[in-house]
Amino acid sequence: MRLMWRYTKRYKGLLALNFIFVFGFILIELGLPTLLGQLIDHGVAPKNPAEVYHFGLWMVLINLIGLVGLIGLAYTGSKLSTNIIRDMRDDIFEQVTHFSHETYGEFGVSSLITRTTNDAFQVMTFLQMVFRTGFMTPLMFIASGVMIVRTARDLAGVVFLAVPVLLIGVAVIGYFSEPMSTRQQKNLDWVNLTLREMLSGIRVIRAFVREKFFGDHFEDANRAYTKSSISLYTLMALAQPGFSFIFNIVFVIILWLGALQINAGQMEIGALIAFIEYIFHVLFSFMLFASVFMMYPRAAVSAKRIDALLQVKNTVTENPNGITTTTTHGELAFDQVTFAYPGHSESPILRDVSFTAHAGQTVAFVGSTGSGKSTLIQLIPRFFDVNEGTILVDGHPVYDYNLKALRAKIGYIPQKAVLFSGSIRENLQYGDKTASDESLWEALRIAEAADFVRELPEQLDTVLSEGGSNLSGGQKQRLAIARALVRKPEIYIFDDSFSALDYATDARLRQNLAATTSDKLVLIVAQRVGTIMHADTIVVLDEGHVVATGTHKELLKTSPIYAAIAASQLSEEELAQ
Structure with missing residues (x-):
C-alpha cells in the first residue's frame, strides 16, 4: 500500500x-x-x-x-x-x-x-x-x-x-x-x-x-x-x-x-x-x-x-558527479584485476590481469573458450565491476567517471549483433543522433556495408524487422560496426564482431578500420588468428590468466598456447610469413 x-x-x-x-x-x-x-x-x-x-x-x-x-x-x-x-x-x-x-x-x-x-x-x-x-x-x-x-x-x-x-x-x-x-x-x-x-x-x-x-x-x-x-x-x-x-x-x-x-x-x-x-x-x-x-x-x-x-540497489553504482572530460584519450590499463561472477567468488573468471594499451594501437585477445576474453572487455564499460584491482581509462579509475561519460568514450560491438526495429538510419544514429547522411554512408563504407544498403529499395530508410531478422548475420554485424563508427569513440571494442564475415570481407573491413582508427585504441576479441595477426599487441589468456603478450611473430616463438591456436588455423606458408 x-x-x-x-x-x-x-x-x-x-x-x-x-x-x-x-x-x-x-x-x-x-x-x-x-x-x-x-x-x-x-x-x-x-x-x-x-x-x-x-x-x-x-x-x-x-x-x-x-x-x-x-x-x-x-x-x-x-x-x-x-x-x-x-x-x-x-x-x-x-x-x-x-x-x-x-x-x-x-x-x-x-x-x-x-x-x-x-x-x-x-x-x-x-x-x-x-x-x-x-x-x-x-x-x-x-x-x-x-x-x-x-x-x-x-x-x-x-x-x-x-x-x-x-x-x-x-x-x-x-x-x-x-x-x-x-x-x-x-x-x-x-x-x-x-x-x-x-x-x-x-x-x-x-x-x-x-x-x-x-x-x-x-x-x-x-x-x-x-x-x-x-x-x-x-x-x-x-x-x-x-x-x-x-x-x-x-x-x-x-x-x-x-x-x-x-x-x-x-x-x-x-x-x-x-x-x-x-x-x-x-x-x-x-x-x-x-x-x-x-x-x-x-x-x-x-x-x-x-x-x-x-528498491533494487544496482551493483554497478552510478557516479553522477564523476569525471566527464580528460586530457588524454584512448589510454587503457588493467592493474592486477580479478573478477568472479556473482555467487562464484571462489572461482574467478579473471585472475591478476595486468596490461596497458595506448591510443593508435590495436590490441587483440585470444585464448580457448572460457578463458575470459569477452568478460575482460565487458569490464571496461562497467557492465560488471571487478572484485580486485583497478581498470584505468585515460589515467583514471573507471569508478571515478560519470558512467555516461565513460561509456561515451567507448564504441562497443558485441558478439551478437543487436539491431532494433526501425530504419537503418535510425539504427546507425544510435551512435550519434545528429549524424548526417554523409557520415552514415561513410561509416557504412568503412564497415563494407554501403554496397548492400544501396541495393535495398529504400536504402537508409529501409525498415528492419525486430532484431534485424530480415538481414543475414554478416549484414547485421557490418551494420553494428557502422553504428559504432558513427559514434567516433576514443576506444573501439570488437567482441568477436567479425565471426559472420567471409575472409575477403573481413580483410577489407580491417584494412578500412586501420586507416580510420589510426589514432584510436582498438581492442579485438577474435577466434580467428587471421583477424588479429597484424595487431600491435596480442594478449593470450588461459583460464583467466594472462600467460603471454607480444606480436604474432613473437608469440609463435614464445607461447606454446598461441602457437597451437595458430597452427590449428593457419597453413605452414602463413605461419612462416
Whole structure:
C-alpha cells in the first residue's frame, strides 16, 4: 500500500477533487430515498399535487447534482489511476535501464516484462476501484447507517446483525486470495518465459524437431497458470452469491417486520420505502467495500513485485558527479584485476590481469573458450565491476567517471549483433543522433556495408524487422560496426564482431578500420588468428590468466598456447610469413 500511496500523493489536487465528487454522489444516493419517502407520505398518500411537484423538482435537482458528481468521480478516478500507473511504469523502465547484467539475471527478462505490464495493470484496476468506490463506500455506509437509525431504530438491529457475518466472509476471502494471487503471478512469469524461449529459439526448435517438447512444456506452464487462476476466480465468484443471499434474507425480514408495523399504524409506507433504500445503500456499500478488500491481496502481491524492482540497489553504482572530460584519450590499463561472477567468488573468471594499451594501437585477445576474453572487455564499460584491482581509462579509475561519460568514450560491438526495429538510419544514429547522411554512408563504407544498403529499395530508410531478422548475420554485424563508427569513440571494442564475415570481407573491413582508427585504441576479441595477426599487441589468456603478450611473430616463438591456436588455423606458408 505504501507504494501506491507514494505515487498517489503526487496528485493531491485530483485526489481532493475526487473527494468532492464523492460527496456529490452520496448526496444523490441518500437524498433521493429521503425525498421519495416524503413525496409518498405528504404528496401521494394525501393526494396533494403541490407537494408531489415540490418534492419532484427537488429530486430532479439532486439528480442533476448527482450526475455531475458521478461523471466527475469517473473522470478523476480514471485520470488518477492511469497517471499513477504511467509514472510507475516510467520509473520501472528507468530503473531497469540502469540494472547491471547481474541484476537482469536475478529477475529474468520474462519476469521484468510481467511486472511492467500485468502487475502494473492489476495495481491500476485496484486503484480505479478505490478512487471510484473505495472512498465512497465508508462514507455511504456511515451516512446510510445514521439514516436507518433515524428512520426506524427498532428495525436497524436486523441490518447491523448481518454486518459481522459479512465481515467474516470478507476476511476469509482476503486470507486465502493473497497466496493464490502470488502463485498466479509466478505462473504467469513461467508462461511468459516459456513463450519467450520458444519464439526466440523457433529456428533451433524446428531444426531439432522439438515442437512437441516445447508444446508440452508450454502446456504445463499454461495449465499451472489456468489452475491457479481458476482457484482464485472461483473464490472471488463465490463472494457475490454469498453476499446476495445474506442481503435477500435481510430484505425479507425487514419487509415482514415493516409490514407488521404499517398494519399496526406504527410506520408509514413512505418511511418503509425510504428505509429499504437506506438498507440497500448500506449493504451495497458494504459489497463494494468487500470487492475492494478482495481485490487488495492481488494488487498487494503485484505492488510488492513492482516495489522489489524499484528498491533494487544496482551493483554497478552510478557516479553522477564523476569525471566527464580528460586530457588524454584512448589510454587503457588493467592493474592486477580479478573478477568472479556473482555467487562464484571462489572461482574467478579473471585472475591478476595486468596490461596497458595506448591510443593508435590495436590490441587483440585470444585464448580457448572460457578463458575470459569477452568478460575482460565487458569490464571496461562497467557492465560488471571487478572484485580486485583497478581498470584505468585515460589515467583514471573507471569508478571515478560519470558512467555516461565513460561509456561515451567507448564504441562497443558485441558478439551478437543487436539491431532494433526501425530504419537503418535510425539504427546507425544510435551512435550519434545528429549524424548526417554523409557520415552514415561513410561509416557504412568503412564497415563494407554501403554496397548492400544501396541495393535495398529504400536504402537508409529501409525498415528492419525486430532484431534485424530480415538481414543475414554478416549484414547485421557490418551494420553494428557502422553504428559504432558513427559514434567516433576514443576506444573501439570488437567482441568477436567479425565471426559472420567471409575472409575477403573481413580483410577489407580491417584494412578500412586501420586507416580510420589510426589514432584510436582498438581492442579485438577474435577466434580467428587471421583477424588479429597484424595487431600491435596480442594478449593470450588461459583460464583467466594472462600467460603471454607480444606480436604474432613473437608469440609463435614464445607461447606454446598461441602457437597451437595458430597452427590449428593457419597453413605452414602463413605461419612462416
